[in-house]
Amino acid sequence: MSSKDIDRSGLTFRRDYFDDLKAWQALVDLLKDTFDIDIGPLQQMGRPDPSSMPFGWFAADGRLAANLSAFAMPLVINGRTVNAAAFQSGAVRPPWRGLGLYRDLTQKALAWCEEKGFEAIVLYTDKPALYEPYGFRSLSLHAYSGNAPVASKAQLPARHLDPLTKTDLELLRAALKTREPVSDVLAVRESAAMFVINTQLDPSVRISWLRREQAAVAWKMEAPGHFRLLDVVGADIPSLATIIAALDIDAGVVDVLFCPDKLGWSGQAQPLESYTHLMIRAPRAIAFDRPAMLSPMADF
Template sequence: MAAAADSHGLTFRQDYFGDPAAWAALAALLKATFGIDVSIQDRFGGPDPTSMPFGYFDADGVCAANFSAFSMPMIIDGRLVRTAGFQSGAVRPQWRGKGLYRDLMNRAFGWCDEQGFELGILLTNKPALYEPYGFRILPQHRFVGSPPPVATKPAGRARALSLDNAADIALIRQALHTRTPVSPVFAVAAQAEMFLLNSAFDASIRLSLMEDWEAVVAWTSEGTTFELLDIAGKSIPPLSAILSALDQHPDHVRVCFPPGKLGRQATPEPCPSDISLMIRGDGANPVSGPVMLSPMAEF
């Protein structure tokens, strides 16, 4: 944990998640700014241990400004790429326009460069904020198609998992820690916390265990459309087996990651969103073809 020179009467702190009061102060900043409660992560084992938060605090311990980096190794075109994600960027209104965020971005990007990360990645509704720091938009595509023929081999029945059940949470964590990347083209190789947090934030997301494949499938179903968000598993079942195990009979299937491992052709279509995926660094130069970061990895 480090404290350093004041700015605007505030104290700079880095790597402060070991201090529960400071973590709670960040959660309060994010609640006030984005209306989300990241403290529910405490139910799942706390924040990502690789997180490196950079923040400014006032004399009462209020977190005035923050920007965090964390490690999120990715598989990109078959190669493991040391990737840093950036998240939790916010400044309380009374401290905006004073250069605090510029200072925190410089510190966070500088730290990541020192650590040897090849690629930086973030999601934002303000891309112009990050362009001066070398970030560029990577357009996202989801992959749509008709369902495959019904599986000929019995796929076994999937079991619904619940985040209200400690044993299920442990099972999901285990699956995330031993997962094979869901795509060789563009996928998270290791990162558990966002998958759990995103599941907790969105009640429409369903998690199901396909025991035979040791795979946790994250999905939604709306009308006649089945949406496959992610698969955390030791192996990736084909789409036909997934639909059979989940007893789903959709007219349309939408896959939120490059679907090469699913044994089914799909057509990429631009993903409508106010949020841009941005990358910085050389690590993603080999990205060829359409990609999407699974919504379960969103941060």
């Protein structure tokens, strides 16, 4: 159900408005104008996360002046499932900045999370100071780098997956539904909508299907011989040696953009260089058992 509220400023408050295509398009436009990100394809690729709860102030001409969306993002942290929510799509159009609209939306989203009983809230931001007053803290993130393992032999070669085709999207969505978290230190449990849209946001990311292991792998080559593994989606996580053999690539150096505790390989943890912070609001401070980061395929 969408609920509406009219404010003295002439803006109309609405929440849960994703079923209204015009309002959805207003969000697509707001994110395109603010961050130069196009989430339009999500509508054709299986819709936004079904748990999404957007909060927005709409102008009379239909433009979205301010938005913040929350959705359920169950995580595994240090081996335990955390019933977390995530905040995304936080933006206010320039003419309406400095009026307290974002503060208002943040408070509404926090109240919704409280009401739903989420244990923690996560978000990505380049402005941590905006969220510190609400108890969000930045997490220290690490990727892993090292020499490639000796690839196992006699693999069935992986095939390219194109999430824009119906059958490949169905295969991917089925794998996302039954996926094993890619790490026990820090990983999403499912977050299918984010994985699917992230396949479209970075054109250099390739998705391959390992037939025997029934697993999708998100990867790229940084340079000849330099392999970068972004995520693995399957009911069992194959070893890095198996993945490299199935992809049939020449890999000397490997970066893994999540904690590789299930890959049968250990590299060196390297602090992640990024202008965005992953922040968490939780009853207790979080310290990872091992250096970790959230796969970029879970970026939201």
